[in-house]
Amino acid sequence: MNNTKYNGTAIALHWLVAVFIVVAFAVGQYMADLELSPWKLKIFAWHKWAGVTIFLLVLYRIYWRLTHPVPALPASMSENMKKGSGVTHLFLYLLMVTIPITGWLHSSAAGVSVVYLNFIPLPNLIDKNKELSDLFKEVHESLNWALLGLVIMHVAATLKHQFMDKDNLLDRMRFSGKCK
């Protein structure tokens, strides 16, 4: 077992989800302040489709992560740093699951169903209720800021490992090299 690198599927899922999150986050930021127009409705629909896609990919990622070995962290890392890394990753997964769900709840409570890719109707999670809709909108947005914070930490930690510790931790998640 090559324990220095994630396997190909895990690497592909990581980067695919990363790209979708960056796009969905940017679109979410852009659309929130738009004036109501057909364009805004289109953008909202696409944002929801991106969210559903992320949700499905993340569920598969979690399944994959739980059924496949994870490469060990560098021995040079202290126990506290390892713990910190574990907690950060746990919260990243937690947010990747709860953010799409709160978006779905927000949409359901607004009385707007989600039809994934204009093709697969998703059930409404709750009945129409404007107060709840506003509440879930706030929660959805706040969780996104929390995610942004964690992603910044995640990237900063990678850069620290790469350029300060020089332990080449980034290689675990790189496409190049041996994939197993």
Next chain:
Amino acid sequence: MTALYRTTLIGLALLWAQSASAAVLLDKSEIRFICKQMGAPVEGRFKIFDADVVFKPTDLPHSHAKISIALASIDLASDESETEVKGKNWFNVTHFPQAVFQSTSIKALGGENYEVHGHLALKGITQDIVVPMKIHTLSGMQVAEGSYSLMRTVFKIGEGTWADPDTVAEEVVVKFKMILAH
């Protein structure tokens, strides 16, 4: 004729007049609609409406219904969308505050099924429409339910940039449930 006797007579006459026509229990009745936005169903309703209904299965020629909807009482996805649909491109509530349906005849289709023919006046446009209706009894009250598929552009609902049916579909399904108490 004593005053008491006269009062009793008037009282009885009033009672009789009331029992002859059904009153609509407005707080238990509802007018909802579903439109499609980017292929996804969006629900809404009108909170304020008035209904003047006389429904006698045995006397359909004298049965009739008039429903007036206060369009500004719309309940939609968000404050932003409610403000938008009250505006000029949609209902234009400042000029056309109400939608009014007035029946002209009611036909029995057998069983609990009926067909209500009438005019729908919305945003200055009046159209003859036919609304299918089902009547059933629930704890002594008549319940009239039905739905009507409205083509929004017929009534110029959603003009200008909103006319494109790919974003907001042409068809809006209006569902009503009226509870009639005797």
